[in-house]
Each structure stands twice: as structure tokens, then as C-alpha cells.
Amino acid sequence: MAVCTGCSLLCDDIEVTLESGRIARTKNLCRKGLGRFRSLYSERASPRADGSEVDVGDAISRAAEILSGAKRPLLFGWSNSTLEAQQAGIALARKLGGVIDDTSSFCQGPLMELVIRGQMPTGTLDDVRNFGDTLIYWGSDPTSSHPRHMSRFSYFPRGEKLQKGFEEDRTAFAVDVRESPTAKIVADGYFQIPPGGDAEFIEAILSVLDGKMPKVQDKKRMISFVTTLKKAKMGFIFPGLGLVYSLKDRLDLFSQLVARLNEGVPFRVIPMVGHYNMRGFNQTLFEQTGGINQVSFADGEARRGQENGIISALDSCDAALVVGSDPVSSLPAAFARKLAKIPVVVMDPHRNLTADLARVVIPTALSGLEAGGAALRMDGVRVELAPVVEGASPSDAEVLARIREVV
Amino acid sequence: MVGAMEIYQLTPKINCKKCGLPTCMAFAVALLAKEKNIEDCTPLLEPKYEAKLKKLREVMAPLASASETGLIIHDEKCYGCGNCVVACPVNVANDPRGSAIGLGPKSDKVILMVEDGVVKCLNPKECRRFGPNRIMCNLCTSTCPSKAIEFV
Numbered sequence A: 001m002a003v004c005t006g007c008s009l010l011c012d013d014i015e016v017t018l019e020s021g022r023i024a025r026t027k028n029l030c031r032k033g034l035g036r037f038r039s040l041y042s043e044r045a046s047p048r049a050d051g052s053e054v055d056v057g058d059a060i061s062r063a064a065e066i067l068s069g070a071k072r073p074l075l076f077g078w079s080n081s082t083l084e085a086q087q088a089g090i091a092l093a094r095k096l097g098g099v100i101d102d103t104s105s106f107c108q109g110p111l112m113e114l115v116i117r118g119q120m121p122t123g124t125l126d127d128v129r130n131f132g133d134t135l136i137y138w139g140s141d142p143t144s145s146h147p148r149h150m151s152r153f154s155y156f157p158r159g160e161k162l163q164k165g166f167e168e169d170r171t172a173f174a175v176d177v178r179e180s181p182t183a184k185i186v187a188d189g190y191f192q193i194p195p196g197g198d199a200e201f202i203e204a205i206l207s208v209l210d211g212k213m214p215k216v217q218d219k220k221r222m223i224s225f226v227t228t229l230k231k232a233k234m235g236f237i238f239p240g241l242g243l244v245y246s247l248k249d250r251l252d253l254f255s256q257l258v259a260r261l262n263e264g265v266p267f268r269v270i271p272m273v274g275h276y277n278m279r280g281f282n283q284t285l286f287e288q289t290g291g292i293n294q295v296s297f298a299d300g301e302a303r304r305g306q307e308n309g310i311i312s313a314l315d316s317c318d319a320a321l322v323v324g325s326d327p328v329s330s331l332p333a334a335f336a337r338k339l340a341k342i343p344v345v346v347m348d349p350h351r352n353l354t355a356d357l358a359r360v361v362i363p364t365a366l367s368g369l370e371a372g373g374a375a376l377r378m379d380g381v382r383v384e385l386a387p388v389v390e391g392a393s394p395s396d397a398e399v400l401a402r403i404r405e406v407v
Numbered sequence B: 001m002v003g004a005m006e007i008y009q010l011t012p013k014i015n016c017k018k019c020g021l022p023t024c025m026a027f028a029v030a031l032l033a034k035e036k037n038i039e040d041c042t043p044l045l046e047p048k049y050e051a052k053l054k055k056l057r058e059v060m061a062p063l064a065s066a067s068e069t070g071l072i073i074h075d076e077k078c079y080g081c082g083n084c085v086v087a088c089p090v091n092v093a094n095d096p097r098g099s100a101i102g103l104g105p106k107s108d109k110v111i112l113m114v115e116d117g118v119v120k121c122l123n124p125k126e127c128r129r130f131g132p133n134r135i136m137c138n139l140c141t142s143t144c145p146s147k148a149i150e151f152v
Ligand code: SF4
Pocket: A004, A005, A006, A007, A008, A009, A010, A011, A028, A029, A030, A031, A032, A033, A034, A146, A147, A148, A149
């Protein structure tokens, strides 16, 4: 059985058939995961330094040179790397006195921070399968982002306490600005809200909980929705980026709602982390420094602050190491232009836009397929990864260790 | 997908019983259920029904690819999400340690499973829509986010 690193569900029931060392057939892998597996054979990165093809050893030396020459290097990416690589990355940042940040910085970070700090009740996906009878997909569309979420854990499978599965034992709702494929599946449980309407919707639930009339949505429907929530034996909310972006600095409103629901029944929150090991990075950095992202090791001390998030750090950093991430395509163009002005080292299994503008490119193994290690699933459960095929490139962890030896 | 009424419109509508059935409507239903072939209606092969015959062959073509239960899979629409695999009552009954609890099938008696990112139909005859005690089960189609499974 192989593990899929296509998303943060880390499905571990994947059957792979090899033919002459190549992946020929797979079972149980969703289409998205299949894309990840097939990416073994397309658009692979090749080692480059200062515009010429070099060998991996030379690319690593050149990377070390750039990073040790920088006053304030930024080490960014990490959510597509193993726990071992993340640890090596944090150790490197410490040694360099640099800044380390990951994609959660402009993504699920604020919510994940509450979960990791223990300020938001959470649970595992196995709890969801066994006990979760009332589910809310909020600003998330697992069908597209985590295709097997509903079938492996949340809605369709039979659980210990839920032998009848979705037909009778589970009730699912979706709150979203558009009728996503997930909203279509939950059908009558779908609440459409206007863009930015999440705060109002939360307030409406709170009103009903207070015995008042909701200000938005159909009143009867809202009341029956809240009644269902109040009757949950164990409820789960799966918030996506839609909710985090919409609430911005009003995330406390969401905390307030979760706390209110928990006065009556257990309601847990599992953020729909995208990349396979974002949770791993946040948790590892938190354990080592007390911050889940945006940490600087300048002057030998770990400090957390917004100025260390990639968005601000690009103004102050004079070199960057980007690992398993493509900020040039995911950030607005203005930030990409800033990145283009400093020397960039990219470590990635694949060619991408950031690699195209980088001064040094170090190709790495595709984790879970060509290199082993471990990762944390979106719910914090540790999953071991073992290589499935042999690859030509070193793992992130190996490259980082080699850089650290020479800086 | 094509219905019995549409097929009926393409029969000779003369209720001659040569196909062994009492009416052309009954023949249309039997055609849809794959209990009869187009050629069983001999009058339809006469030159005057040439246009109808051609059209009928056209509308029946997609059904040829369907399994005996009439299940058609549209590969290009399938996410490989496994909802149908986990929801199918036959999968659940035959595979309590696999698809019933959300995992990939551990039994070879399942009807549906995901292979190379797309759902596959393995034992169509096990489907509850098949055989003498058939029922109108639709759990695989109603749990699918993209109408990738269809019955004809
Ligand atoms: S749901 Fe995610 S982890 Fe599971 S097979 Fe699909 S992409 Fe891979």
C-alpha cells in the first residue's frame, strides 16, 4: 500500500502496480492523486546555476554560497515536504539567522494557529468517521480539493456508531458562495451566502441560539438548521479558505460560534488544509519556536512577527530559498516582481514559474513516491511515507542537510 | 438519456406482434431493457422505415457500451472520489472491511471501485437493478458529484 501526497488526507490505501520500475496502474487513487503520481513523469526540474546546466553537487554549493552570503535570507515553502525536511529547514534557518515562513502565512494559518494552540476544539478524521453525525463544510469544497474526504471519512462511510452511514445517521450542510459540487451532494443542506457574508451568517446562527430571529436567510430554515446543530451527538465543521478569507480579522466570531455550540454538544473543527504537510510544518515550528509560521532567527533568537511573513519579508530579505512551492504563480504579480529582484534558490521536483526566475535550481525527489519520511494529515495524525519507485534526485531533507554542512 | 417514449416513436407503430410482443410500445421497453434487439422487429427492416431504423440505431448506440444493468460510466466526468464506491449497498454488504468504512475495496465481490483515478464497474450482475428481484437503486448516481454514472 502506498500513501498519496496529493492532498492533506494522505490516503494510505493506494495500490500500485509497477512495470519495469514505472507506475503502470493504481487502485483507489482519486483523479487528483493520480495527477500527483503521474507528475513523476512530466516537467521534472533539472539542476541549474546562474543560467547554465550544472550537476546537483554544484547547484547545492552555489545555493550554500548565496544563502550564507545573505544578511537576511528567507526560507519559504515547506508544506510539500516531509517532517524530516521541515526539521532540516528549520535547523538551516536557525544556523543562517534567517527568516522561515510557509504557505499557511496567506492561507489557513490563522485558523490552524488556534487549533495547534489548543484554542479551537478539534478531533481526528477517524472520529469523524466513527462519531461525526452532523457536518458543516464551510467555505470548502472537498469534492474538488480533497476528493476522498466525503467517502473516506466524513459523509459516506459507515462508522462505529454510525452503521447506516449517510442515509440515516449523518446530516451534512454546506455554506458557500456558490453551489459547489459538494453543495450539490448535500442538496437541501446547502446555504448560499453572498461573498463576504460569513460573518452575517455566523451572527444569524448566534441569534437563533439566543432565541432571536435571524437577520439573514429564510427564518424557518435557519431555525431548523440550528435545531439540527443543537441535537448533534458529535458535530464537525470543515472550514476552507473561503471562510478564513471572508472573516479576515473577525475570526474570533467563528471561535465564539464554536464555543457557543460546545456549550450544548461537542462540536469540533478540522481546517481543510490544502498541501499534504502544511500542518506538519506549522506544528513542528510551533514546538520549536512557539510560532506556527513567520519566524526570524536573527541574532540567534527565534522571534515571531508579521514582518517575517513572505509578503512583508520580501521587502527586507536579500535572498530566498523556496522549497516545494511556487510563490510566483500563487502570489500577486507585485510580490513576484520583488522576488525576481533577489537571488532565489529553488528546490523542487518540478519545473515551475519560480524555478524559471531562480538563480539556482536543485531538483528533488517527489516525496511519498521517490523518498520516504513522515507527514501530518490535516487532523494532525502522523502518516509514514515510503518510496514507491526509485528516483534520480536527492530528497529535500538530504539537500538541506548538505547545504547546512557548508554554510 | 434516451427513454422508452423516444424509442417508441422510432418503431413502425403498427402493433403487428411479429417481434413476439403485443405492442410496439412493449417492444420499445424491451429494447431499452436489452431484452430484444432492433432486428427482432422485422417490419423495421423494410425500406419504407429506413430513416426510422437509422435514427433508432443512432439513439441505441450509447446503450451498447452500457453493462447489462444499463450502467454507463463517463470517464471524463469522474473525480475518482469514491462516493459511489462507498455508498453502493452491494459494496457495503460484500466488503465490510473495505468500501463500507471508506477504504478502497478489499473484496473482489464489489461492483464499483476506482482504478487509475476513474470508477470501474466490476460485477454488474450483482447490482440491485439487475435480476428478477431488481429494485430501483440509485445510490451510486445520487451520491456522484458530477453525474459520471448513468443508467439507461
Ligand atoms: S483524496 Fe487526496 S490524498 Fe486521497 S487520493 Fe485523492 S489526492 Fe490523494
